[in-house]
Amino acid sequence: MAVIKENLKPIQIMTITVSTLLGVNIFTVQHELVVIAGQDMWLSAILGGLLAYAGGLSLYYLAKLYPKSNLPEIFIQLGGKIIGRIILIPFMVYVLLYGGLSLRIFTQVTRVFLLDRTPTYAIVLLMCVVVVYVVNKNIYTISNVIDLLFPVFMGALVLFIFITLRQADIYRIEPILFENTRGVIDSIIPAYQAFSGYGIIAYILCYMQTIKKTFKWYTIGMTVTTILISASVLVTLLNFGPDEIKTMVYPFLALSKTIEFSNTLVERLEGFMVIIWIPVTFITITVFTFASVRNFVTLLSVKPKYEKFVVYAHLPLLAYIGLYSRNSLEALKYFDYTQVLATYLGLIASPALLIIALIKTRREKHA
């Protein structure tokens, strides 16, 4: 029975986009950028966000041309049964690997800051079970969970950024762009990679109530994400300076260690930051798993009644990818490879597919 028809509201594009993009990137981006851009890495983050938005727009318009299909279905419609599937495979690999490796990096962070004696596999498996359970429901359940969590972690993140400003030193970002323009330009791509997940729009646009306001909310979502990631980069820089950040693996979390509220209930912040960050990573992995399920379902032409088995199959798949790396450095290395794949897919494949789709649509119109 449907008293109210199930669909996503335009505002949910924003919550899903922000929550998916933040993920584990916010832990790692500072370290990657500082090596290339030094004290100007916050500028790289802003430029990377703009580039990601441009990539996102190509996928948005591609999905808008096929409003009743998600990305893998669009590939099939564009390239036919065989070529469409060939196009789909690299996207499928990227989505699955990104979900699994995010899980591994998250596990590592959790072990360092929260559960130092709990085995990695136990942390990975618990996350996998909950992710698969939620994905097995449907996209509406996922989006509703995101809606509930969004204000909590957004509030916590904004508050945290403001708190860290107390001990910020503005001189740590100076001199701005002094003989470092090349470094900033070189770090745009690594910064862009921190916005992985913007393509989720192409998976969820077909579930929208109306396409009308989705562009506005998607733009707001990308803007909010760019501001938050850039702010996280900036406050880390203002607190530690570029040289110190180079020595840290997770500088943003290390930042929370510097804050202490004596004689209050929250005396040390780092554990609480990780606790608040668990839901964010959960959302990222859940959304990527959902996208991965859609990819597999289309690739293997799975009937709707058997889709749940594809979801269940993601439990061992995610767990295997999550546990494959021997240590966190290896996981970060694989994560970087995945990000390179994401760059090719986002900046080359997606615009190319949009152009093909536009030509095809125009031809069909003329025909």
Next chain:
Amino acid sequence: MARLYKRLFMNQKESNGNGNTDTKNNYNSQVISTDISKNIKDLKNAMNNSIDIISKEIMLFGADMLAAVIFINNLVNEDTINEHIIKPITRVSNSAANFTKSSFDINTIIDSVITTGSIVVVQTFDDIVHGILTGDTFLCIQGMEKGLLINTSEFKGRTIGEPLLEPSVKGPQEAFVELLKDNLGLIRKRLRDPNLTFEVHIIGRRTKGNVVLAYMKGIVNEDIVKEVRKRIQKVDTDDNVGSAQVLHLLSDNPNSVFPLIQATERPDKTVASLLEGRVAIIVEGVPRLYLVPVTLPMLIQSIDDYYENWIVGSMIRLMRYIALFISAALPALYIAMTSFHPGLLPTILALSIAGSRTGVPFPSVIEAVLMVGTLELLQEAGIRLPRTVGQTVSIVGGLVIGQAAVQAGIISPIMVIVIAITAIASFAIPDYSLGLSTRFVRIPLMFLATTFGAYGIIMGILFILGYVCSLKSFGVRYLEPVTPYRIRDMKDTLIKAPQWTFGKRPEFLNPEDTQRQIIKEKGSGSNKRKS
């Protein structure tokens, strides 16, 4: 194996097919005879000659004609039968001035003789038996092929009392009772609108209990009414609807840990819900009724929120949300903090907890399980025992055993405080079923905290959120209007906004008439109707 499965499955299918067995007896299609003695005999046989079935024969026209009344003595008002049926009919027939034997027919009796309100002409035994069982009196007359069912029912019930499960400080002190007509009256006297519709259905192949759907025509979404009606008509059971277990058959998800149908014993709450566009299901013999659809924020609302200033009301409601969290997660948090993350606590507090646990022989998880188990036992014992004894048990359990356990060094004092706060928080949840849900959720969260610390609790909560977000009550998502965001409807969820903001009915219920109140513009004196 497959064959066995197939056989079992087929058997099940067959039994399902036959499950709707016709319990109607073979008298169903039988029509009444012109012979009174035969009618009395057959009716008594149809009801297995039960001793409470009374029949009285009446001589008319100087014994030329015979009539009879048949009823069940505990279900009727015998004075009504004597004064409004037997006396008028004998007086009229014996005076013989206006009536002759030939002109004395069914229509004449209805129009000129019987003086009670509700009379139905009947012919089949099915109708007659059902009428007698619901307190009607059957009147049949020699030589007539039709009889009359006259409403003489009088069910003795308790007087309308105070709400026991939903007390209110400032609100009305009336609660529903077991009698259907009293409950309908309690609603009607507050809602004098001709659009208030009561729709009767009969559930129970054997119990034949009345179930009434109440809704406001023109406000409620017709799809909701249709769905409720469809589900009620699908119920096929011989169980007593008074047990209200049948209502679980109406639920979207009968296995749901969280209540998907809201029970209330308050007429004022019912009226407010009907005016929002919800449907009330009133079951005969149950001293509360059931409101659908229901969402989680509705279960956190209390009627007192609306009798207080909106700021105070909102604050109290926010406290209830906190209470919901504490009731479900506080023992788990205690376990996680003491076993896994003492470093997250302020140093002095961590030392204080560690000091209080010195000498306690169990790890904090065993302590917590023991205490939560004891709390559950005490709560259950308090309900089952008579009220006065129940209070004594609570005091003995809470104070004496708690104190003794601490002195014996079995439990740490901080654990007693944690459990006491948990218990108090669970009492602050206005809906009893929701309170039970939090008690259920508490246990798995404790085990997750034991295994994974705070990470386990968060994952447990995420699992519960995923579960709750997937629930629906009659097509409406359980967390509406919090998610998906419906800003307009949120003024009565986490907080209770000022009354002047309640211009529209909740959007998520999709009401036909969206306008709830007309807001007067300040100074102009004119009414502004928001379109």
